[in-house]
Amino acid sequence: MRAARLIKMVLLLQSRPSMTAAELARELEVSERTVTRDAQALSEAGVPVYADRGRAGGYRLVGGYRTRLTGLARGEAEALFLSGVPGALREMGLEDAASAARLKVSAALLPSLRDAPRTAAQRFHLDAPGWFREAPVPGLLPAVADAVWDDRRVVARYRRGDTEVERELEPYGLVLKAGVWYLCARVPGRGTAERGAPEAGASGTEAYRVYRIDRFTAVEAATGAGTGGGPGPRTGTGTGSGPVRFERDPGFDLPAFWAERAEQFARSILRAEAVVRLSPEGVRALPHAVDAVAAREALAGAAGADDDGWVTVTLPVESEEVARTQLTALGAEAEVLAPASLREWFAARAVRLARLYGSGA
Numbered sequence: 099m100r101a102a103r104l105i106k107m108v109l110l111l112q113s114r115p116s117m118t119a120a121e122l123a124r125e126l127e128v129s130e131r132t133v134t135r136d137a138q139a140l141s142e143a144g145v146p147v148y149a150d151r152g153r154a155g156g157y158r159l160v161g162g163y164r165t166r167l168t169g170l171a172r173g174e175a176e177a178l179f180l181s182g183v184p185g186a187l188r189e190m191g192l193e194d195a196a197s198a199a200r201l202k203v204s205a206a207l208l209p210s211l212r213d214a215p216r217t218a219a220q221r222f223h224l225d226a227p228g229w230f231r232e233a234p235v236p237g238l239l240p241a242v243a244d245a246v247w248d249d250r251r252v253v254a255r256y257r258r259g260d261t262e263v264e265r266e267l268e269p270y271g272l273v274l275k276a277g278v279w280y281l282c283a284r285v286p287g288r289g290t291a292e293r294g295a296p297e298a299g300a301s302g303t304e305a306y307r308v309y310r311i312d313r314f315t316a317v318e319a320a321t322g323a324g325t326g327g328g329p330g331p332r333t334g335t336g337t338g339s340g341p342v343r344f345e346r347d348p349g350f351d352l353p354a355f356w357a358e359r360a361e362q363f364a365r366s367i368l369r370a371e372a373v374v375r376l377s378p379e380g381v382r383a384l385p386h387a388v389d390a391v392a393a394r395e396a397l398a399g400a401a402g403a404d405d406d407g408w409v410t411v412t413l414p415v416e417s418e419e420v421a422r423t424q425l426t427a428l429g430a431e432a433e434v435l436a437p438a439s440l441r442e443w444f445a446a447r448a449v450r451l452a453r454l455y456g457s458g459a
Contacts, residue, residue: 100136103128107136108145108165116150116158133157189279190272191240228276236279236311245269246281251320251342257313266320268344270306271352275360279311282355284347306350308359364391368414372421373436375410378403380431387427388413410435418443 103126110117110125119130126133137157140147146160236242245252246269255264267283274280284306320342368389374396376384385393396411403409415421418440425432425444434441 104136104140105165107133108140108159111147111157111159112164116156118156122157189235189239190243234312236314238314238317239279239311241317242269242281242311242314243272245317245319246272249343249346251344253318253320254309254314255316256309257315262315267309270346270350271355272311273308273352273356281309281311282352282359283307283309284344306355308356308363361391364389365414367416368392370415370417370421372413372415372418372425372434372440373410374413374425375408375433375435376428377431378407380428381409383428383431384411384413388415388424408433 107122107126110122117125119133122133123130126136128136137147137149145165146163147157148160149155149157242252244250249268251266251268253264253266255262265285267281267285269281269283271282272279273282321340322342368391381397384397387393388396392414396413400409400411413421415424418437421440422443425434426447434444
C-alpha cells in the first residue's frame, strides 16, 4: 500500500514543477504529516525530493530526475493501454501519435509486462455510436482537435438554423457522445448563450458553450496579437499574422462541465408534463423508456402506492408527440391521466389495438 503511494508521489512530482504538501495530501488521500514522512522516505531511498520552505514552498524533484515505468503491476499496465480509444483517436487524426506513444511505453515496461497491449486489446473495445445508425465523422474534426491540443484560438463558422454564424473560440475540449462529436469552447467577450448552444456559465464577460462539430462549415486559426479572457489579463502569442494561443483557466474541469451541461440541456427541452399512473413494473421500466432526468424527477416526486400497488407521477416531457412514443413502450404498465388530449390519444390507440388483436381471439 505504501509502496504504491510512494510511486504515485514520485510520478506526481515528475509531472509538475512543484507541489505543496496540501496538494500532495489531496491527491494521495493522506494527511500532510504522512506526505512529510513519505518525502523523507523517498529521499533516504535515493530519490532527490527537495522541500522548499515558506508560503510559496512545496516539494519538487531535483536535477531532472525521472523514473522508469518498472513499478507498474500487470493490471495497471493493461489499464494504461485501455485509455486510448482507437476509433476516436483515428477520427481526431491522432492514430499515429498514439501508436508511437504505446510503443515507447511498451519499451519501458518490464519484460514480463510486454504483452499488456495485446491482452488489453483482446479484452476490451469501445464502440461509441449507438445501434442502427452510422454517425458520419465531421470533416473538420482533425483541425478542431489540433487546436484543442495546441491551445490555439480559432475562428469558426457554423450552421445555426438557416443561417451561418462566425465566432472566435478558445477550444477547451472534445466530447464524443453517442457517436456525435462536440466542442466545449470559451467565447471571449460574450456572456449570453446562443440558441441551440447551451451556455456553460460565465466568468467575467466570457461564457463556455457547447457546439456540435458536424455543424461547423469552416475552422481557421485566429491571427494577430489578441487578448484572452479568464482570471487576469492574458495575451495571445501571435504577432501580426501569427496564430493566437490562449491561456487555459486552471479551474476548468471538462468531465464536470459536460455532466452539468448535459443535464441542463436535458432539462431545457422538457417543456411539458404528463400525469401518469404506473404499475410496479412500469416504475421499473420508466428510466428505460424516457429521459433519465425526467424519470428521476418524476419518481422522486411520486406519492405512495395506491391499493393496487400503482403510483401516480408527474412526468416532464419534451412534447405530447414525444410522450406518445416514449409511453407507448410501457404498454399496459402505464395509464395516462393528463393532459386530456394525450389520454384521448392512448384511448383511441387502445381501441384500435383491441380491434386488431381481438378479431383473432
